[in-house]
Amino acid sequence: MFIRLDKYLADMKFGTRSSVKELIKGKQISVNDVIITKPETKINTDKDIISVSGNVIGYSRYEYYMLNKPSGVVSATTDSHDKTVVELIADSSRKDLFPVGRLDKDTEGLLLITNDGELSHQLLSPKKHVDKTYIADVAGVISQHHINMFKEGLKVDKEFTAKPARLNILNYDKLNDTTKVEITIYEGKFHQIKRMFEAIGSRVLYLKRISMGSLILDKSLNPGEYRKLSSEEINSLKKEQTNRNED
Numbered sequence: 001m002f003i004r005l006d007k008y009l010a011d012m013k014f015g016t017r018s019s020v021k022e023l024i025k026g027k028q029i030s031v032n033d034v035i036i037t038k039p040e041t042k043i044n045t046d047k048d049i050i051s052v053s054g055n056v057i058g059y060s061r062y063e064y065y066m067l068n069k070p071s072g073v074v075s076a077t078t079d080s081h082d083k084t085v086v087e088l089i090a091d092s093s094r095k096d097l098f099p100v101g102r103l104d105k106d107t108e109g110l111l112l113i114t115n116d117g118e119l120s121h122q123l124l125s126p127k128k129h130v131d132k133t134y135i136a137d138v139a140g141v142i143s144q145h146h147i148n149m150f151k152e153g154l155k156v157d158k159e160f161t162a163k164p165a166r167l168n169i170l171n172y173d174k175l176n177d178t179t180k181v182e183i184t185i186y187e188g189k190f191h192q193i194k195r196m197f198e199a200i201g202s203r204v205l206y207l208k209r210i211s212m213g214s215l216i217l218d219k220s221l222n223p224g225e226y227r228k229l230s231s232e233e234i235n236s237l238k239k240e241q242t243n244r245n246e247d
């Protein structure tokens with residue numbers, strides 16, 4: 001990919017577009033061992049070797065992180081009150097990362113953070129029906145009757161009937177009168193899971209996403225921790241989207 005030198009440096013968080021121009025004019029930047037003083041110089045991100053004050057820097061067009069989102073953090077890029085999921089990705093060199101979809105502030109678990117708009121679009125497209133699996137603690141007893149209701153497509157309210165969803169009962173906690181369930185949905189409406197359980201007279205007390213398509217939350221990640229996706233994980237997410245039929 002060809003890109004202007006000042007944009008490249010700004011993308012890599014070496015400063016704003018205007019402050020990196022100063023770096024360039026100050027003869028701090030070399031491309032293939034030649035000092036470059038024109039910010040508009042086009043560089044080839046696949047081949048050229050860029051140094052800032054003598055240190056070689058790398059450029060990756062896209063970055064992909066798996067975050068175990070903790071409760072209390074919002075799924076946004078900026079927020080005036082709360083910490084955002086993007087702020088948790090401390091060692092990224094990119095400033096254009098965003099979360100793929102949203103988890104509620106109090107929801108934990110798998111969130112993909114990337115700057116790959118095309119993959120994000122594919123994963124979020126309502127036409128692709130990407131499956132999302134959650135573990136939830138919900139109030140009361142959940143029965144086979146509820147499993148059937150979810151399977152048939154639950155009428156949540158006047159406006160919204162959920163697509164068929166898969167519900168498994170994991171265990172019942174008699175002491176607290178709560179049920180641990182696993183639920184898979186194939187769409188992503190606002191507060192969908194909470195609304196589905198409310199529709200059957202229950203309530204979500206704890207919610208954690210454990211997978212999205214082929215991507216499975218790494219069990220070694222504690223809430224707030226993240227890691228880069230492996231190339232296998234990236235490839236299978238991309239391949240899955242290409243193969244998935246649109247309806």
Ligand code: URA
Pocket residue numbers: 102103104105107190191192193194195207
């Ligand atoms: N459904 C919800 O209700 N909340 C989430 O965060 C995700 C799915």
